[in-house]
Amino acid sequence: MSSDLQDLYQEVVLDHGKRPRNFREVEGANARALGHNPLCGDQLTVTLKVEDGVIRDVGFQGQGCAISRASASLMTGAVKDRTREEAEQLFEQVHKLVTEGPAEVDTEALGKLAVLSGVSEFPARVKCASLAWHTLRAALRGEAESVSTE
Amino acid sequence: MSGARLNVAKVRADFPILQQEVRGRPLVYLDSAASAQKPRAVIDAITNFYTHDNANVHRGVHFLSERSTVAFEAAREKVARFLHAKDSKEIVFVRGTTEAINLVAQTFGRKNIGPGDEVLITGLEHHANIVPWQMLCEQQGAKLKNIPVNADGDLALDRLDELLTPRTRILALTHVSNALGTVVPVKELIRRAHAKGIPVLVDGAQAVTHFPVDVVDLDCDFYAFSGHKLFGPMGIGVLYGKKERLEAMPPYQGGGDMILSVTMEKTLYNRVPYRFEAGTPDVAGAVGLGAAIDYLERVGMEAIAAHDRELLAYAEEVLGRVPGIRILGHGRERSGVVSFVMEDIHPHDIGTILDREGVAVRTGHHCAQPLMQCFGVAATVRASLALYNTREDVDALVQGLHKVREVFG
Numbered sequence: 001m002s003s004d005l006q007d008l009y010q011e012v013v014l015d016h017g018k019r020p021r022n023f024r025e026v027e028g029a030n031a032r033a034l035g036h037n038p039l040c041g042d043q044l045t046v047t048l049k050v051e052d053g054v055i056r057d058v059g060f061q062g063q064g065c066a067i068s069r070a071s072a073s074l075m076t077g078a079v080k081d082r083t084r085e086e087a088e089q090l091f092e093q094v095h096k097l098v099t100e101g102p103a104e105v106d107t108e109a110l111g112k113l114a115v116l117s118g119v120s121e122f123p124a125r126v127k128c129a130s131l132a133w134h135t136l137r138a139a140l141r142g143e144a145e146s147v148s149t150e
Numbered sequence: 151m152s153g154a155r156l157n158v159a160k161v162r163a164d165f166p167i168l169q170q171e172v173r174g175r176p177l178v179y180l181d182s183a184a185s186a187q188k189p190r191a192v193i194d195a196i197t198n199f200y201t202h203d204n205a206n207v208h209r210g211v212h213f214l215s216e217r218s219t220v221a222f223e224a225a226r227e228k229v230a231r232f233l234h235a236k237d238s239k240e241i242v243f244v245r246g247t248t249e250a251i252n253l254v255a256q257t258f259g260r261k262n263i264g265p266g267d268e269v270l271i272t273g274l275e276h277h278a279n280i281v282p283w284q285m286l287c288e289q290q291g292a293k294l295k296n297i298p299v300n301a302d303g304d305l306a307l308d309r310l311d312e313l314l315t316p317r318t319r320i321l322a323l324t325h326v327s328n329a330l331g332t333v334v335p336v337k338e339l340i341r342r343a344h345a346k347g348i349p350v351l352v353d354g355a356q357a358v359t360h361f362p363v364d365v366v367d368l369d370c371d372f373y374a375f376s377g378h379k380l381f382g383p384m385g386i387g388v389l390y391g392k393k394e395r396l397e398a399m400p401p402y403q404g405g406g407d408m409i410l411s412v413t414m415e416k417t418l419y420n421r422v423p424y425r426f427e428a429g430t431p432d433v434a435g436a437v438g439l440g441a442a443i444d445y446l447e448r449v450g451m452e453a454i455a456a457h458d459r460e461l462l463a464y465a466e467e468v469l470g471r472v473p474g475i476r477i478l479g480h481g482r483e484r485s486g487v488v489s490f491v492m493e494d495i496h497p498h499d500i501g502t503i504l505d506r507e508g509v510a511v512r513t514g515h516h517c518a519q520p521l522m523q524c525f526g527v528a529a530t531v532r533a534s535l536a537l538y539n540t541r542e543d544v545d546a547l548v549q550g551l552h553k554v555r556e557v558f559g
Contacts (some may be wrong), residue, residue, distance in 0.1 A: 042498075
């Protein structure tokens with residue numbers, strides 16, 4: 001397998017793609033958004049329980065490729081117990097990571113999310129990796145019922 | 151070459167783009183249903199036009215304008231010949247299939263379809279033959295209905311007579327499904343619709359590339375296709391319309407060649423087909439399309455059709471042997487396309503890995519989301535075949551799919 005493919009489909013990504021964490025609707029959710037990628041027809045719903053500005057619980061459901069499921073799964077682990085502001089900052093960092101590459105961000109601070117760095121070599125897959133994050137942000141901002149990667 | 155077996159090696163040599171490596175591997179292009187590659191003859195025709203003939207058409211009295219006009223109208227003649235139309239005046243140049251269908255919806259449709267009327271399409275349509283009719287139905291208070299698709303990917307024709315009601319004002323349907331490759335028996339459907347006085351539009355974008363089409367024999371009222379899928383340039387397409395249909399339709403867009411005379415009070419519209427060709431047309435595009443038609447006729451559409459049948463059968467056979475593959479669409483007749491899913495591996499992941507092997511396929515919903523929903527999938531992998539594809543291309547696809555299985559364990 002070529003090295004950029006190996007970077008894209010790292011073990012952690014394959015694992016989260018196959019067995020996504022928090023693949024559920026959050027009980028008593030008070031924020032939600034539906035995201036879709038018109039390019040491929042994938043869609044997912046993010047549900048949140050936010051208390052005093054802190055994300056107490058987060059889950060996602062829907063269908064997508066290994067990259068979008070892994071990104072959504074890793075996202076749920078990363079934003080839990082973070083404030084809205086921290087989650088928004090994380091969104092910016094992940095977005096930079098998948099569009100510009102690992103050299104442009106503090107990958108240590110990103111923890112497990114750094115496994116998404118391989119996406120930057122595959123421009124066609126950036127939307128897959130960022131779908132869950134756009135949806136999270138829409139849910140946090142209560143902006144829209146539905147967001148799109150287009 | 152006409153009538154003879156297709157010499158694929160010779161054909162491949164005519165397509166410069168195929169002589170390259172991508173991702174460090176020989177290019178295997180299996181996405182011609184999205185956009186086909188162009189033979190040297192087409193590229194040269196466009197270059198030649200801009201090098202020697204470029205000028206606006208139908209207006210200038212000077213030498214180049216005259217030559218440009220002659221080239222443009224010669225292309226129209228070639229399209230008419232290619233579709234076996236009775237008259238080149240039945241050929242309208244548009245930007246592509248999508249514009250052709252929108253043109254009919256917004257002219258014929260707005261004139262003839264009113265509140266409570268029905269437009270009938272099929273479950274096989276891609277968005278370009280759904281959305282213009284949805285828009286029209288919203289504008290006019292009409293209802294959009296469709297002929298369902300069965301599990302094999304064929305239309306449920308036993309429902310046709312019940313769906314063609316006294317309120318049906320047009321039947322608009324694809325000739326070949328872009329997502330499954332199903333060949334629709336359009337001639338039979340046209341006959342049955344005409345028996346009830348209902349006109350028929352055929353979306354031929356995926357048909358004209360694979361087998362000969364005769365609009366007079368089909369007796370369709372409208373036939374649409376795109377140049378870029380027919381090995382011609384992007385941004386040019388064709389609407390064929392029976393002359394009496396076109397003549398009864400109001401103009402589409404205003405300005406330029408669609409006009410005979412204008413006063414501040416009133417405009418007199420030009421005759422067909424110019425009435426529907428507002429503004430400066432894509433002359434180079436039309437010339438390139440004409441060159442593509444010349445090329446296909448030299449190769450021979452019958453030989454192309456035979457090659458397509460043979461290669462499709464081979465692709466279905468070898469893909470069917472790859473573990474975990476499920477091919478969608480087992481209709482009675484198919485052409486040009488194999489669409490499949492692979493266990494729980496998403497088509498986008500498959501597409502990315504194949505791309506790294508130099509194999510270009512389309513992954514996604516193919517702008518046919520209702521059809522995908524019908525098969526319970528969000529997306530498929532689609533390998534589409536053209537006259538320049540070989541068994542080796544199909545073998546490279548199969549090898550790539552084994553790589554996919556390695557990555558996903």
